[in-house]
């Protein structure tokens with residue numbers, strides 16, 4: 101099976117380790133991974149801040165970049181939700197404004213082929229035990245778009261539960277938003293931080309030494325708070341947890357491993 | 362107090378980055394007020410869990426939600442027809458219908474109606490529409506005292522305070538604060554608080570009961586809103602928990618109801634849906650204790666005179682917007698407030714409107730327009746987490762409307778104001794942001810340029826504090842470590858050669 105990796109701009113620039121983890125994980129499961137270089141950003145932050153017109157070229161670019169792939173896999177619940185929920189909406193509005201049906205067609209063509217990583221693993225590949233090894237106490241934060249827009253349900257937790265050495269800890273108020281919210285974090289910093297602090301307190305109370313999630317943007321916000329507060333908890337993307345094995349253990353956070361992978 | 366809210370709302374403007382002054386600044390004080398945070402956290406979390414249980418009891422709740430959604434959409438699409446039908450039915454049943462285009466007109470009508478009775482007092486049932494129009498202040502200017510009789514509304518009125526929640530306007534107050542308000546203020550409005558009043562909820566309720574009883578028995582004029590109006594029969598419906606509403610709706614000689622035009626439903630049978638979804642979503646009750654229905658006037662039973670004031674006040678304009686109009690489906694249950702993590706921390710006052718929380722963030726900027734600082738900031742007062750949409754019993758996609766209104770603010774576009782289609786210009790204060798978004802988009806649409814930028818970023822790895830708008834991040838949060846190379850470079854080095 102051949103899939104296209106939609107790594108997302110945040111992961112490309114700031115969390116290459118997550119992209120690499122997806123490549124290694126999928127290859128380990130017998131999947132051939134392509135990385136179409138024409139991809140860039142899904143436009144989520146631009147769109148959610150109100151710039152729909154500026155988002156349209158990115159819809160076009162993303163749809164074209166993944167043309168011809170039956171499966172487009174992304175390690176981001178919110179980017180998957182952007183493509184699946186908002187792209188068709190953006191296309192419909194462009195058509196309603198009398199600017200033709202091209203965007204709507206591109207969006208409709210791409211949306212059903214995009215899979216968030218855990219959906220692809222559980223629904224398409226049909227696996228929950230991916231053969232991973234990760235000897236840590238882990239709390240899982242289900243980011244809002246994965247939870248409510250995509251309806252990922254217990255897929256991530258089932259995958260984590262099958263990881264050897266991993267102890268899954270209960271996170272109180274897990275379903276509550278972490279307060280990141282894209283440009284919300286900059287426009288409403290006080291509320292954003294108040295929400296984030298409540299979340300990292302709950303993480304502290306869970307006894308976990310790793311906070312795991314499916315969206316690195318939320319993890320950047322929470323990781324930044326954990327760091328400033330001096331909490332000894334590391335924020336790690338789910339893909340990196342699932343990619344780790346006994347032979348090739350998780351290399352640590354970027355800060356710990358320096359530039360090496 | 363509603364008038365005050367609107368006034369302060371427009372004045373709060375200053376120069377936070379991204380043209381975002383009002384809500385963020387109003388929220389800041391609340392976030393750092395420990396008592397308020399504790400009150401709100403306790404109150405919203407308790408009701409949140411109860412609501413979830415009450416809703417889960419009904420196996421067909423999703424169908425009821427879809428039905429409520431459909432009935433409301435249908436009614437809104439044919440609003441003119443149903444309003445005329447309602448007017449005919451109310452008139453035939455002995456009531457008088459008045460049409461108010463805006464708040465000032467509604468207040469004028471009600472004031473004249475009260476003055477015509479010769480009375481200078483009225484008792485009030487909790488009503489969002491009259492909060493919205495600032496009726497109490499308008500009546501006070503005409504020398505008429507309006508007494509709030511809902512317990513929480515009474516606390517707000519006695520405390521010279523503003524409501525901070527749709528259903529529980531005094532949610533920001535705790536028991537001991539309420540006791541202090543009762544002790545200090547009740548005497549000025551009527552029967553004083555009993556000697557040595559404590560803060561036991563039963564004691565507080567009894568104090569309110571005694572204070573209100575004399576008002577019910579004396580009042581000749583009652584003022585209310587309504588949860589629903591049935592076009593077919595001309596019946597109005599009020600749902601409540603305390604019984605004060607039943608008193609106000611039955612004891613006075615004259616009853617005046619001010620109701621938003623979107624509250625109409627076509628048939629009596631439609632109530633079947635909302636009488637199930639509203640109480641469970643609002644107070645987590647299977648059925649609210651008091652449901653009062655009245656149709657015009659009945660000889661020898663209840664008020665002899667009944668006036669219905671139908672309030673537009675921006676609703677027709679809102680109806681003209683194909684995305685924003687779904688906000689008019691709202692049945693004011695408050696479920697979206699109770700689950701909202703932003704509301705829980707910012708409190709209701711930060712929204713600068715009688716409609717706080719997620720529904721307020723999409724309703725106020727539509728009813729009032731987006732010209733003021735507060736109204737232009739409300740659509741951004743959300744992380745788009747979607748918890749509100751999930752619980753809304755009429756399926757209002759609040760995140761969708763929020764993004765739509767953000768668009769209207771930063772891009773400008775067509776909008777209907779006072780019945781006329783106009784094009785509004787992008788809001789001031791977003792120019793720098795607009796330029797940044799444009800630059801980012803140009804970069805993101807050119808992977809080669811993006812790649813160069815990523816490499817530059819990799820070279821600037823030691824950044825700890827960002828300048829300008831980025832400070833909002835680095836003041837409180839560490840930045841993620843920047844990798845030595847972007848993913849693209851790893852792929853090119855490690856995987857490309859194999860192909």
Ligand code: SF4
Pocket residue numbers: 642690691692693694695696697698720749752753754755756757
């Ligand atoms: S928007 Fe929905 S959840 Fe919020 S108050 Fe209105 S009906 Fe209730």
